[in-house]
Amino acid sequence: MPELVLELNGQTWTLDRTRSYHLGRDPQADLVFQDSRVSWRHASVRWAGQGWVLEDNGSTNGTFSQGQRVQHLPLVPGTVVHLGNATDGPRITCSAPAAQQAPPAYQQPPAAYAQPPAYPQQQPAAYPQQPAAYPQGTPSHQFPQAQHAQQAPHTPAMPAAAPASPVPPSGPPGGAPGAGAPAGFGGGPADRGATSLHRIAVGKVTRIGRALENELVVSDLQVSRLHAEFLAHPDGRFEIRDMGSHNGTYVNGQQLPKNGHRYLGQNDTVGIGHSTFRLVGGQLQEFVDTGEVSFSARHLTVKVNNGQLTILNDVSFGVPEKSLIGVIGPSGSGKSTLLRALTGYRPATYGEVLYDHRNLYTHFAELRHRIGLVPQDDILHTALPIRQALRLAAQLRFPGDVAEAERNARVEEVLAELKLSHHATKRISSLSGGQRKRVSVALELLTKPSLIFLDEPTSGLDPGMDRDVMQLLRGLADDGRTVLVVTHSVAELDLCDRVLVMAPGGGVAYFGPPKEALNFFGYETWADVFSAFENYRDYDWMGRWRGSQHYQMYAADLDAVQPQAAQFQPMAAMQQKAQSWGSQVWTLMRRYAAVIVADRGFLGLTVALPIVLGAVSAFIPADYGLGYGPQDRGFRNGDASMVLLILVVGMCFSGAANAVRELIKERVIYERERAVGLSRSAYLMSKVFVLGIVTVLQAAILSIIGFAPRDMPVEGVIVEDSPALEMTVVLMALGCTSMMLGLVISALVRTSEMTMPLLVMISVIQLVFTGALFKVHGSLGVEQLSWLMPSRWALAGVGTTADLNTLTASPEEPDPDPIWKHEAGYWLLDMLMLGLLAVICGYLVMKFLRRHEPEVMRN
Numbered sequence: 001m002p003e004l005v006l007e008l009n010g011q012t013w014t015l016d017r018t019r020s021y022h023l024g025r026d027p028q029a030d031l032v033f034q035d036s037r038v039s040w041r042h043a044s045v046r047w048a049g050q051g052w053v054l055e056d057n058g059s060t061n062g063t064f065s066q067g068q069r070v071q072h073l074p075l076v077p078g079t080v081v082h083l084g085n086a087t088d089g090p091r092i093t094c095s096a097p098a099a100q101q102a103p104p105a106y107q108q109p110p111a112a113y114a115q116p117p118a119y120p121q122q123q124p125a126a127y128p129q130q131p132a133a134y135p136q137g138t139p140s141h142q143f144p145q146a147q148h149a150q151q152a153p154h155t156p157a158m159p160a161a162a163p164a165s166p167v168p169p170s171g172p173p174g175g176a177p178g179a180g181a182p183a184g185f186g187g188g189p190a191d192r193g194a195t196s197l198h199r200i201a202v203g204k205v206t207r208i209g210r211a212l213e214n215e216l217v218v219s220d221l222q223v224s225r226l227h228a229e230f231l232a233h234p235d236g237r238f239e240i241r242d243m244g245s246h247n248g249t250y251v252n253g254q255q256l257p258k259n260g261h262r263y264l265g266q267n268d269t270v271g272i273g274h275s276t277f278r279l280v281g282g283q284l285q286e287f288v289d290t291g292e293v294s295f296s297a298r299h300l301t302v303k304v305n306n307g308q309l310t311i312l313n314d315v316s317f318g319v320p321e322k323s324l325i326g327v328i329g330p331s332g333s334g335k336s337t338l339l340r341a342l343t344g345y346r347p348a349t350y351g352e353v354l355y356d357h358r359n360l361y362t363h364f365a366e367l368r369h370r371i372g373l374v375p376q377d378d379i380l381h382t383a384l385p386i387r388q389a390l391r392l393a394a395q396l397r398f399p400g401d402v403a404e405a406e407r408n409a410r411v412e413e414v415l416a417e418l419k420l421s422h423h424a425t426k427r428i429s430s431l432s433g434g435q436r437k438r439v440s441v442a443l444e445l446l447t448k449p450s451l452i453f454l455d456e457p458t459s460g461l462d463p464g465m466d467r468d469v470m471q472l473l474r475g476l477a478d479d480g481r482t483v484l485v486v487t488h489s490v491a492e493l494d495l496c497d498r499v500l501v502m503a504p505g506g507g508v509a510y511f512g513p514p515k516e517a518l519n520f521f522g523y524e525t526w527a528d529v530f531s532a533f534e535n536y537r538d539y540d541w542m543g544r545w546r547g548s549q550h551y552q553m554y555a556a557d558l559d560a561v562q563p564q565a566a567q568f569q570p571m572a573a574m575q576q577k578a579q580s581w582g583s584q585v586w587t588l589m590r591r592y593a594a595v596i597v598a599d600r601g602f603l604g605l606t607v608a609l610p611i612v613l614g615a616v617s618a619f620i621p622a623d624y625g626l627g628y629g630p631q632d633r634g635f636r637n638g639d640a641s642m643v644l645l646i647l648v649v650g651m652c653f654s655g656a657a658n659a660v661r662e663l664i665k666e667r668v669i670y671e672r673e674r675a676v677g678l679s680r681s682a683y684l685m686s687k688v689f690v691l692g693i694v695t696v697l698q699a700a701i702l703s704i705i706g707f708a709p710r711d712m713p714v715e716g717v718i719v720e721d722s723p724a725l726e727m728t729v730v731l732m733a734l735g736c737t738s739m740m741l742g743l744v745i746s747a748l749v750r751t752s753e754m755t756m757p758l759l760v761m762i763s764v765i766q767l768v769f770t771g772a773l774f775k776v777h778g779s780l781g782v783e784q785l786s787w788l789m790p791s792r793w794a795l796a797g798v799g800t801t802a803d804l805n806t807l808t809a810s811p812e813e814p815d816p817d818p819i820w821k822h823e824a825g826y827w828l829l830d831m832l833m834l835g836l837l838a839v840i841c842g843y844l845v846m847k848f849l850r851r852h853e854p855e856v857m858r859n
């Protein structure tokens, strides 16, 4: 039975097996649909040797049979297919030809059906190559003049833009892929053929993991050695159980609790690493995400200022797998905002991002592992050699049970892929701009993401390097990834498959092939286009795009689903960490120590600072050192307070100076690592431990140089015969508290340049409120303010040991400072207060760090 009859809206087509048929909104298609949910080239029907088959051509809204989204469907008499929506999308019915009806060839549909009135005058002769005449009606070089806007061919009603049938309100299951589709199917991986099938024996346990002893081995470093178990119960129920995996087990995009379990239905999907599993009958279908996935955005809108200001305006675009997309636009047009919305860093207020037809926002916990983001700034410590930096980064990103050898092997693979193997031992800072960008890309490739986003990777690069980087991105896309690059450089745009031009106001001005873009705008150079954006800021660029034929071809079907408020997955799911907290702290400490050792300048200053400050204090003349003065002068020794003041303020400065740039200088790295699972407290702890050790050593050097040439007090208050030790401990505690204060500044500021003035200011304030320059106790307000100063408690700490009240007592009007009393209790109080201030600073750092994190990671 070679022929098949397709019936649509009362019209019939008898198909001939000698040719194939195209279905879509394209007026050149064999079956033309005027429904905006149908893609331009939606599907095709062909004779496959044994029978008729329908192939979905990667349509945006899908092809459905019996409520299920299908990619490949055998057509037999009785088959019913819906395009664009499972329930009310245009319906095609298949039937056998009646013997007497069988016409010799394809029966042309009525002209009125095949040739919608609005298309012909704009339609290119041979889509997708644009004819020379294209774009008819695109702007002249006087564009955009009001007169042009009125004339624009698209301004008249575009029938295809208005759906012929009602648009479903929010995408019923299977209707709007990713939006309402259960479990990410009804769109998504199930549409492709399963990568493999696994039998599940009833009553048995099927273990899934990376280790070879599992029944189902998944060779993916994102998967734990023993990750999860499938249980097929004798009563017919199936169950999935997480086995304490590092990166989590996901059912329908939602993460199972660690060691949690869940019973599975036939439509449920289980996500483990790059694999997705689904039960079909008694078998387990596995789909492996190799990167070849479609990607689209619908109605992305970002509003700020309580919804008063729209900075991203209804952006929709979509690309098939292996695409390179360039995003360009004038400054402030919303490119970074778009990037943040697409990556989930700052989810859009409205709209959705579809990854392989799955809603990225609602499946973010699972899908975020498949996204790589290369920000504009380096995301590796440039003081480190490439290989070492990548190895340390790999340690943070891969599950704790990935052996070092496995991680290192992956690092070597990526180095080779990006042609960096020869440079692997070079410091990143010594590389050219283009090579540095390669290193950042290499880092992101470690976990094999399917989607890679880059923010202005070529800024600051010369034209040669610009081309080099763009060609690298082209290669990444060709190898089976989707790559989206925000760029200011237009020289190499032709390497992209699609270019998205953002207009002032955050809307789309154009989306389509780069070669057609200038023609679309009616200008010869991009400089002219950008000037037009600048000169005609109030022009309705978005409206012009919406009315264009390109919009019909490349975005209208995406817009056919109504915008809806973006839903984001609960934050709890973001807590998944590949590594345990302790392991993260340990890795970060090692990395930090390596960076400090590699940074000779910092290391030199760190050692020099306490030596110089200690030596300066030694210049202060003090005949009686830090001990009591002569008895006939009432044991007074005013010089001692000056020496102690310099040591205390020096330590304040030293501790804060160590830390003041630490967080701001690697903020981009922190932001990126936080998005891939770094713990905020682990990050802070690593800083506290390493800087704490540095600071304590500095305090020891300062104390040795400061105390060694001096007569010391006769006795301590805690360790009687070692007052120097007591005072050194106070300086160490002061250094650590000041270091925490430095971290507060570092977490607070927006730029590194702001840190130095703040450091000086804080040091001067510390000096003033010690209580050594003037009396602070007893003055309302001043005394309470001084309690906030580490220097006040530290001077009191060393002061109790030295008995500063006696050393500085005024014979006429003795007015001892209550916290300088030469008693053990006061020494302990001073130390306690230093500790408390350090804890408060730690709390503030955590709070301020949160502000610089991707919105999705704030908790």
Ligand SMILES: Nc1ncnc2c1ncn2[C@@H]1O[C@H](COP(=O)(O)OP(=O)(O)OP(=O)(O)O)[C@@H](O)[C@H]1O
Pocket: 304, 305, 309, 311, 329, 330, 331, 332, 333, 334, 335, 336, 337, 338
């Ligand atoms: N949180 C916010 N509140 C108010 N306005 C904002 C906010 N974030 C961004 N904007 C504004 O939104 C607009 C788009 O910003 P965005 O950084 O996305 O532009 P861009 O195209 O990336 O610019 P550039 O090319 O200069 O980096 C700008 O005018 C910016 O000032």
